Amino acid sequence: MPKKFHLGWFMNFIPPEWDTDDASPDVQNWPNGRFYVDMARAMERACFDLIMIEDTVMVADAYGGTMEGALKHSAFAPKHDPIPLAVQVACSTSNLGVVSTMSTSFYPPYLLARLCSTVDSIAQGRFGWNIVSSAEDRAAQNFGLEGLPEHDERYNVAEEYFDVVNQLWDSWEADAVVMDRKTHTFADFNKVHTIDFDGKYFKSRGPLNTVPSPQHRPAFLQAGASPKGRQFAAGAADAIVAVGTGLEGMKEYRDDIRARAKAAGRNPDDVKLLFVVSPTIAATEAEARAEVERLLDHPSYVEKSLVSISSNTEIDFKQFDLDEPLPADLTTNGERGSLEYFMRGDGSPGPKTLRQLVLHRAKRGLELVGTPEQVAEKMGQAMEEVGGDGFLIAKPGWDLSRKYIESICDGLVPALQRRGLTRTAYTTTTLRDTLREF
Numbered sequence: 001m002p003k004k005f006h007l008g009w010f011m012n013f014i015p016p017e018w019d020t021d022d023a024s025p026d027v028q029n030w031p032n033g034r035f036y037v038d039m040a041r042a043m044e045r046a047c048f049d050l051i052m053i054e055d056t057v058m059v060a061d062a063y064g065g066t067m068e069g070a071l072k073h074s075a076f077a078p079k080h081d082p083i084p085l086a087v088q089v090a091c092s093t094s095n096l097g098v099v100s101t102m103s104t105s106f107y108p109p110y111l112l113a114r115l116c117s118t119v120d121s122i123a124q125g126r127f128g129w130n131i132v133s134s135a136e137d138r139a140a141q142n143f144g145l146e147g148l149p150e151h152d153e154r155y156n157v158a159e160e161y162f163d164v165v166n167q168l169w170d171s172w173e174a175d176a177v178v179m180d181r182k183t184h185t186f187a188d189f190n191k192v193h194t195i196d197f198d199g200k201y202f203k204s205r206g207p208l209n210t211v212p213s214p215q216h217r218p219a220f221l222q223a224g225a226s227p228k229g230r231q232f233a234a235g236a237a238d239a240i241v242a243v244g245t246g247l248e249g250m251k252e253y254r255d256d257i258r259a260r261a262k263a264a265g266r267n268p269d270d271v272k273l274l275f276v277v278s279p280t281i282a283a284t285e286a287e288a289r290a291e292v293e294r295l296l297d298h299p300s301y302v303e304k305s306l307v308s309i310s311s312n313t314e315i316d317f318k319q320f321d322l323d324e325p326l327p328a329d330l331t332t333n334g335e336r337g338s339l340e341y342f343m344r345g346d347g348s349p350g351p352k353t354l355r356q357l358v359l360h361r362a363k364r365g366l367e368l369v370g371t372p373e374q375v376a377e378k379m380g381q382a383m384e385e386v387g388g389d390g391f392l393i394a395k396p397g398w399d400l401s402r403k404y405i406e407s408i409c410d411g412l413v414p415a416l417q418r419r420g421l422t423r424t425a426y427t428t429t430t431l432r433d434t435l436r437e438f
């Protein structure tokens with residue numbers, strides 16, 4: 001029997017596909033969240049481990065110095081708050097893990113710790129926090145700051161942040177709530193402690209004013225790609241999400257993370273590596289390839305991609321000619337891993353044009369285009385070679401349609417299950433245990 005791997009889905013609370021023939025009849029109602037609840041239910045039928053809601057907190061204008069591109073193409077703007085959606089999804093499902101993104105650069109630690117505790121209780125132990133430190137000065141400016149701290153310094157802040165929120169989650173002992181009717185005592189005050197945290201960046205007295213949630217703390221997801229980011233993720237995360245750069249790159253990344261986790265005193269098996277992939281599934285391979293062509297031919301595709309990569313890296317890609325080789329020495333204080341991945345293209349030596357890089361980006365590291373059986377086989381082979389833990393689905397071109405969700409949940413996943421590659425039932429109740437099951 002092959003080793004099973006985990007499945008998650010990476011998405012945003014943004015308008016689903018709205019200007020193609022695949023748009024749902026209720027697409028205008030997307031802000032009520034029900035489109036995504038339907039998605040989560042389909043995922044739960046397919047026994048996904050988790051749905052992960054991405055987040056950033058600004059309207060980007062890095063591309064061409066204007067918000068036009070972001071708003072014209074709905075390129076991650078609008079984007080609604082992930083937490084209420086996470087609650088809505090949690091209340092509409094029973095087993096699926098629900099992960100929400102929150103930034104250590106903007107949430108006061110006490111509020112975040114309290115929010116995670118509350119949502120994990122509502123989700124009955126299925127909540128996860130995607131720990132990000134944000135990458136955009138525009139976001140910082142929405143919180144009264146001039147800009148973000150330097151890239152590695154953001155991780156120094158995140159490390160202390162992680163420490164203070166964990167102390168807050170520990171501020172109630174597991175058996176502090178007694179609800180003793182004889183003595184009319186709800187909680188034993190001897191088991192609830194101040195933390196008196198006084199660090200370089202944060203101060204918090206504690207204790208938290210929530211009871212311990214089923215997981216005590218949310219499951220932790222992280223996506224550090226730079227050396228500093230990998231170090232943080234390896235020490236903190238239950239699952240790391242990454243954009244793989246081919247099988248070799250994926251293996252290198254996983255081996256590196258496992259070595260770092262071990263050096264940090266953790267069991268490397270407790271840190272799962274989920275690689276982002278964007279499968280395109282159809283009844284025949286030719287149809288699947290035609291589907292990819294349709295996406296790449298969409299009038300907005302190239303510019304929308306450039307708006308997105310400009311936003312993540314704060315580099316204005318509008319200044320470059322689409323069909324000229326791109327300078328190789330671009331640097332960023334934003335998402336370094338994302339820039340490196342983008343600039344790498346297909347990994348072949350020599351300069352590449354911006355158009356080539358954008359078209360390559362659609363493949364997300366591992367090309368998965370074909371029938372359910374073909375793609376399932378390729379995913380199984382990839383995991384065997386990488387020794388990996390699983391995949392995080394992200395739709396090519398991002399915006400979701402019910403047709404695409406069905407092609408994955410009712411097309412690809414059954415083919416994976418028939419091969420014994422992914423779960424066919426949930427056996428544990430919390431997200432952390434689900435991730436650790438295999």
Ligand SMILES: Cc1cc2nc3c(=O)[nH]c(=O)nc-3n(C[C@H](O)[C@H](O)[C@H](O)COP(=O)(O)O)c2cc1C
Nearest residue numbers: 054055101132134223224225226229241335336337
């Ligand atoms: C799958 C995945 C999901 C991510 N989700 C978010 C997100 O929701 N919000 C955000 O600000 N950054 C997000 N990032 C960016 C990471 O937090 C990180 O900045 C990026 O991977 C670059 O790594 P580095 O910070 O170590 O350079 C994501 C990255 C990946 C690969």
